[in-house]
Amino acid sequence: xxxxxxxxxxxxxxxxxxxxxxxxxxxxxxxxxxxxxxxxxxxxxxxxxxxxxxxxxxxxxxxxxxxxxxxxxxxxxxxxxxxxxxxxxxxxxxxxxxxxxxxxxxxxxxxxxxxxxxxxxxxxxxxxxxxxxxxxxxxxxxxxxxxxxxxxxxxxxxxxxxxxxxxxxxxxxxxxxxxxxxxxxxxxxxxxxxxxxxxxxxxxxxxxxxxxxxxxxxxxxxxxxxxxxxxxxxxxxxxxxxxxxxxxxxxxxxxxxxxxxxxxxxxxxxxxxxxxxxxxxxxxxxxxxxxxxxx
Amino acid sequence: xxxxxxxxxxxxxxxxxxxxxxxxxxxxxxxxxxxxxxxxxxxxxxxxxxxxxxxxxxxxxxxxxxxxxxxxxxxxxxxxxxxxxxxxxxxxxxxxxxxxxxxxxxxxxxxxxxxxxxxxxxxxxxxxxxxxxxxxxxxxxxxxxxxxxxxxxxxxxxxxxxxxxxxxxxxxxxxxxxxxxxxxxxxxxxxxxxxxxxxxxxxxxxxxxxxxxxxxxxxxxx
Numbered sequence: 015x016x017x018x019x020x021x022x023x024x025x026x027x028x029x030x031x032x033x034x035x036x037x038x039x040x041x042x043x044x045x046x047x048x049x050x051x052x053x054x055x056x057x058x059x060x061x062x063x064x065x066x067x068x069x070x071x072x073x074x075x076x077x078x079x080x081x082x083x084x085x086x087x088x089x090x091x092x093x094x095x096x097x098x099x100x101x102x103x104x105x106x107x108x109x110x111x112x113x114x115x116x117x118x119x120x121x122x123x124x125x126x127x128x129x130x131x132x133x134x135x136x137x138x139x140x141x142x143x144x145x146x147x148x149x150x151x152x153x154x155x156x157x158x159x160x161x162x163x164x165x166x167x168x169x170x171x172x173x174x175x176x177x178x179x180x181x182x183x184x185x186x187x188x189x190x191x192x193x194x195x196x197x198x199x200x201x202x203x204x205x206x207x208x209x210x211x212x213x214x215x216x217x218x219x220x221x222x223x224x225x226x227x228x229x230x231x232x233x234x235x236x237x238x239x240x241x242x243x244x245x246x247x248x249x250x251x252x253x254x255x256x257x258x259x260x261x262x263x264x265x266x267x268x269x270x271x272x273x274x275x276x277x278x279x280x281x282x283x284x285x286x287x288x289x290x291x292x293x294x295x296x297x298x299x300x301x302x303x304x305x306x307x308x309x
Numbered sequence: 310x311x312x313x314x315x316x317x318x319x320x321x322x323x324x325x326x327x328x329x330x331x332x333x334x335x336x337x338x339x340x341x342x343x344x345x346x347x348x349x350x351x352x353x354x355x356x357x358x359x360x361x362x363x364x365x366x367x368x369x370x371x372x373x374x375x376x377x378x379x380x381x382x383x384x385x386x387x388x389x390x391x392x393x394x395x396x397x398x399x400x401x402x403x404x405x406x407x408x409x410x411x412x413x414x415x416x417x418x419x420x421x422x423x424x425x426x427x428x429x430x431x432x433x434x435x436x437x438x439x440x441x442x443x444x445x446x447x448x449x450x451x452x453x454x455x456x457x458x459x460x461x462x463x464x465x466x467x468x469x470x471x472x473x474x475x476x477x478x479x480x481x482x483x484x485x486x487x488x489x490x491x492x493x494x495x496x497x498x499x500x501x502x503x504x505x506x507x508x509x510x511x512x513x514x515x516x517x518x519x520x521x522x523x524x525x526x527x528x529x530x531x
Binding site: 129131 | 322
């Protein structure tokens with residue numbers, strides 16, 4: 015295994031000290047940054063507030079992206095949910111609509127929290143705010159869940175990558191889904207061990223996902239892949255809470271993700287030279303939205 | 310440096326891209342600090358992916374916002390061009406091939422209110438992190454993550470020693486330092502990245518050195 019922090023180290027420390035992963039991460043960070051845990055909680059609370067605002071703004075459907083390709087879809091799904099018509103049920107629709115909402119705000123140059131990146135910013139708020147509502151969590155619990163997610167993200171960044179240019183979309187939305195699944199299980203009261211299984215299951219199913227943005231913009235397919243990441247994280251959390259485990263440990267899934275990223279051709283890593291980005295429709299959209307007025 | 314929780318959950322930023330939007334704001338901010346005056350004119354040359362996708366990512370808006378001192382989470386970034394016009398900052402954009410540099414690179418020719426001109430080249434290297442690589446034909450490596458002192462001085466013995474002595478006396482610890490010169494015996498540019506802020510009084514002492522043409526400081530970017 016490569017050097018740097020690992021999930022199993024976090025897990026062992028959490029179990030030895032009788033703390034959650036989030037509490038262990040908080041403790042480490044306070045020591046590393048030489049500040050109090052209370053200061054860190056306060057700072058994370060500001061992130062949580064921006065996440066909430068971006069959900070609320072996105073659901074209004076008012077913001078459109080710079081190219082005009084995306085915007086307004088969160089509102090459509092939210093309306094269908096409010097009408098009680100969804101096939102997947104209310105919670106699933108709420109998660110999906112919120113993931114769309116935040117990703118649309120991002121595409122429209124609104125204010126978001128990168129988590130871990132701007133392109134994948136819809137996953138964590140969608141999952142955590144919705145699970146938080148379902149279990150009646152307060153802000154302190156949500157903040158702790160964000161530290162859980164951050165701890166997993168730090169490991170992924172050190173052992174693999176959280177950059178689409180280096181690892182494809184699996185490194186962005188895959189990482190976000192992994193972080194969200196782990197955090198959701200802890201938020202719902204599951205053990206750290208179960209939480210880590212959820213993360214492994216969430217990331218495994220997104221391995222190999224390429225980054226092939228139309229016209230090189232964080233719009234198509236990025237916005238909708240945030241939904242995939244969020245819904246996938248929710249289901250992985252439920253599976254783990256039901257006692258389903260991952261046969262491959264999360265640390266090894268993360269290493270595999272990094273290796274897959276390195277093996278991925280450059281054309282599928284944020285260069286817009288392959289995949290969906292070079293479909294006839296994508297090339298036509300690029301021409302329509304960006305061709306006019308090009309210097 | 311090990312990542313912090315806020316490198317993963319954060320920054321709070323205006324979308325859509327940490328590299329093409331937030332990083333571009335930070336490039337603008339650091340260029341503004343290097344100019345060390347209110348900018349009145351900016352000729353902006355976009356290279357590579359910046360040139361290809363700047364409209365869709367608002368890279369142009371983000372750069373101008375940074376030049377005006379707006380932070381990465383300022384909701385006025387989408388209106389940066391109108392704001393620049395209102396503030397009397399004239400901007401222009403062109404594509405350029407800067408050669409073998411990072412795909413997200415930009416060269417900015419700046420003129421300030423008091424007439425100072427500077428040419429800054431830099432790259433957005435991912436996740437909002439940036440690197441200024443050239444100031445007025447001096448090769449530099451400037452991240453904006455630290456307190457920064459930039460000194461343009463005569464290329465002669467003892468100048469760096471004098472600067473570092475002044476910093477040491479002020480209990481300022483140097484994290485990184487780099488000196489570069491255009492040619493021997495001409496001008497040199499020294500960049501010091503420090504753990505503590507360099508106070509105005511210390512900066513004045515550096516400016517008062519006979520060999521020093523120009524000295525300025527920049528705070529760490531947020």
